[in-house]
Amino acid sequence: MLEVRNLHKVYPNGTVALTDVSFRVDDGEFLVVIGLSGSGKSTLLRCLNRLIEPSQGQILWDGVDVTAASGAELRRIRRHIGMVFQQFNLVKRxxxxxxxxxxxxxxxxxxxxxxxxxxxxxxxxxxxxxxxxxxxxxxxxxxxxxxxxxxxxxxxxxxxxxxPKLILADEPVASLDPVLSHSILQYLEQLNKEEKITVICSLHFLDLVHRYATRVIALKDGKVVFTGLPQEIDKARFKAIYGEDAVEVRAGMTA
Amino acid sequence: MDTLPALASLLLPGLGQFLSGRRGRGLSVFGVLALMLALVWWATAPAAGFAETTIAFKGDPNLWWWLIAPALVWAWNVWDAARPGGAPGWLPLLVAGGMFAIFGWQTAEISPSTLLQNGDRVMLIIRPMLQPDFLQVRAEEREGWVELLVPCPAEAPAAPSNTSDGIALELSAGCAAVGQELTVTGAGLRPDTAAEFIWQSPIGDFFPLRDPADPQQFRLVQPEADGSLQAAFSVPNAIPPGIDPNLPQEQRLYVRQSRPLGGWELSTNGRFVLQGIYETLSVALMSTALGTLLAIPISFLAARNLMGANPVTLAIYVAMRTLLNIVRSIESLIIAIIFVVIVGLGPFAGMLAVTVHTVAALAKLFSELIEGIDPGPIEAMRAVGGDWLQIIRYGVVPQIVPPFTAFTIYRLEINVRASTIVGLVGGGGIGFFLIQWINLSDFRAVSASFIAILVIVIFMDQFSAQIRKRLQ
Structure with missing residues (x-):
């Protein structure tokens, strides 16, 4: 079980990325984080394994205080948390x-x-x-x-x-064709279901969220504006998360 | 029609434009006109501080007509200031450009006729260059000599004789004046080979005697069947300039027999060419190796993404970059001259010079590669729990090693060329031999070294291209 308590992140240049973010993720969940670009999704995911140092708050993972870990202990925690990146982050050569x-x-x-x-x-x-x-x-x-x-x-x-016991996936399909998005997310879903690996994944397209998420949290300007089941995101909530002008776009090809 | 700016520009070129808001144009007009007037003054004023100028019409005060060009531009400038939209800009550029071109032509002493008149000089160089002095026919050489005094001292010495290399020689007199006829008698020569007569001057220069019947040919004397030889010759004028011609000095007659043995061997200069190439390649290799070793740590200090974090490291970064830019802008030829003064002539000076340039050039390239690396893999290695060394080994090294190697190989190719050049100023290697052969007008050896340089440069070019292709 992962518990995030009152997480704050302010970058050195003064940008406030996360404000008082708290949530819980039970083992085996497929949690999807949604929100506009710049709403703090990537910062949140990177705070969870401390690729980015949170300014304030606490992250507890199976009772271990991730925020207090240092050096070798932090590396021991990280090695059990898999991470998948938008730009893949492979060594190309x-x-x-x-x-x-x-x-x-x-x-x-x-x-x-x-x-x-x-x-x-x-x-x-x-x-x-x-x-x-x-x-x-x-x-x-x-x-x-x-x-x-x-x-x-x-x-x-x-x-x-x-x-891993937990996989963090930061926009894993945002650099891919919609057709490929499902193939990638299905692998994650398979791991989630068969291996009971908890997945925390940020996504853009709402139809993907409906298809894969067991639970959703929505960020807006670094604050949690919604926590709940994917089917609870109705028109009003959609507007609240994405702003008045937003129109839903679908990734398509629902598998 | 703007009267006020026009008047202002009439008084001071560009002022009108400047005041009416077209500042850049105003400054340009003023600058161009100032330059034109300064040139006219420099070229026509007698002894105005540039007494030794090469301009052909220098100092002729009647050349007032050079003022026509600046006057035209001045007039255009008034027109430009008066006209609300400005006057066409290409007009003054054409006038000023034309004037600068004529001055430039004069100053550069351009003279196409000189280029075309000296065909004979070209042939003087081309002909020996077509026969590169690299290989020679293998031959067995024997030479005997005998010494005499030229001119005669008060007390004439006895007729000399000497035996060397099995050739016994005897002269009819122990001294002679220039042009006097003497007889040489020899024994022990090979009967089947003609003998050359070679004269050695008091300062050790050798030159062959010419055939009195045909001065285009060298003197060749065929020995008798028993290996003896008798020939008359006149003493050549071998007294070097600046030496008292009345002072008796030792000079020698060499009698040389050269018998071809079949096959080829390196000539003396050919051996020097090989030695020079070997030295040049060593200089290139060592300067590349040393330069790369030094460039790697420096490149990390000159990479903004590593050094930009705090003011102290940023200052080091700026200092490093500035230093590298300064050093890189100095030709290695100039650096070589400095090192020749410090460590003396030879390949060491050349190696140091090329190394300095290599460090500056490679450190900049390396630092740009470091700045350009993808942070993604580093982030990924942190995320899987790698420690600092593992992050470098798996996130950074695979990204920079292939391009570092490619640049180093490319630099080796450049350094092979640079090492030949630094030799010209005393940095060792083939360039050192080359400049001496040029000074001695030994164009056959020059040609051999050109070919050798060409071969190694082409080889390095291909080699580095192949390697770099694989590293991509």
Missing amino acids: SSVLTNVLAGRLGFANPWLSLLGVWPPSDRAMALRALERVGIRDKAEARADALSGGQQQRVGIARALMQE
């Missing part, structure tokens, strides 16, 4: 396999990993992860030789290497 193996860094022998030496068990695990996302045949290809959808699947395989 490296092979797919190397990119996936890097997901294991938190568990690996530090010196061997610096030499680029990985135990056979990790390699086998990486191939299994690639198998799972359907691109095992691409293991030796360079990451930038893959299409966007395939690169994001490498990103998911990398997260799988962490055997």
Whole structure:
């Protein structure tokens, strides 16, 4: 269980990104964070594993205070939290396999990993992860030789290497064609359902939210303006989250 | 029609434009006119501080007509100020540009006829260059010599004789005046090969004696069947300029036999060419290696994304960037001259000069690569729980190593060329030999070194292109 209490984030340049954000995520949930660009979704997700340092507030994960952890302890926490990024964040020049193996860094022998030496068990695990996302045949290809959808699947395989209890997905499909969005989100859904991995995912398109989310929180200007089930987002709430002028656009191709 | 600005511009060019808000135009008009007038004054005023100018019409006070161009521009400037929309700008540019072009032509001493008149000089260079002095026919050489005094001292020495390399030589007299006829008698020569006569001057210069019957040919004497030889020759004028011609000095006659053995070997200059190329490549390699090693840490200090965080590091960044820009703008040829003064002639000076330039150029390129790296993988490595070293190893290194290597290889290619050039000012290598051969007008050796340089440059070019293609 993840609990966020009164989280605040003010950037050094004075931008207020999050104001008094509190919510709870139970194990096994597929929580979707929605909101306009700049509403604080990315900041919130990065605060959860402290890629961004929160200014104030507390994050408790299974009773461990993430906000108080430092150094080695923080790295131990992070290695159980998988993260999937909008821009995939792969090393483009490296092979797919190397990119996936890097997901294991938190568990690996530090010196061997610096030499680029990985135990056979990790390699086998990486191939299994690639198998799972359907691109095992691409293991030796360079990451930038893959299409966007395939690169994001490498990103998911990398997260799988962490055997995560929680996956943070920051706009995982915003850089992809709508057609590919479902394929990526279905992998996340599968992990959520089969492996009981909690997923916290930020998304743009409301139809995707309806299709995948078990629960939704909405951010506006860094504040939580809605928490509830996806079907509770009616016209009035939609306007409240996205502003008066907003018109709903669909990703389409509901699977 | 704006009278006031027109009047202002009549008094001071550009003032009218400036006052009516067209400041840039006003300043440009003033600047161009000031430059034109200064040039006319410089060229026509006698002894105005530029006494040694090369301009052909320098100092002729009758050349007042040079003022026509500035006058035209001045008039245009009044028109421009008076006309609300301004006058066409290309008019004064054409006049001023034309004037500058004529002055430039004179100052650069451009003279196409000179270029075309000296065809014979071209041939003087081209002909030897068509026979590069790199390989020579393998030959067995023997030479004997005998020494005499030119001119004769008060007390004439005895007729000299000497045996060396198995060739015994004897002269009819131990001294002679320039132009006097002497007889040389030899024994122990190979009967099947003609002998060359070569004279050595008092300062050690060698030159072949010419055939008295045909001065276009060198003197060749065929020995008898028993290996003996007898020939008359006149003593050549080998007294170097600046030396008292009445002072008796030792000079030598060499008799040389050269027998071809078949096949080819490196000539003396060919050996120098190889040595020079080897030295140049070593200079290039060492300066690239050392330069890269130094450039890597400096590049991190000159990368804004790493140094921009706080004022202290930002100051280091600015200082580094400024220093790199200054050093990079100095030709390695100039740096080489400085190092030749410090460490003396030789490849070490050249290596230091090329290294300095390499550090400055590579550090800038490297720092730009570091500034351009994708922060995404770094973020991802932090997210999976990597420590600092792992983040660098998996998030940064794969992004920068291939382009760093590519730039280093490219730099090696540049340094091979730079290392030849620094040799010209004493930085060792093939350039050092080359400049001496140019000064000695030994164009056969120059040609050989040109070809050698061409070969290594083309090779490096291909090599670096191949490597860089693979690193992409």
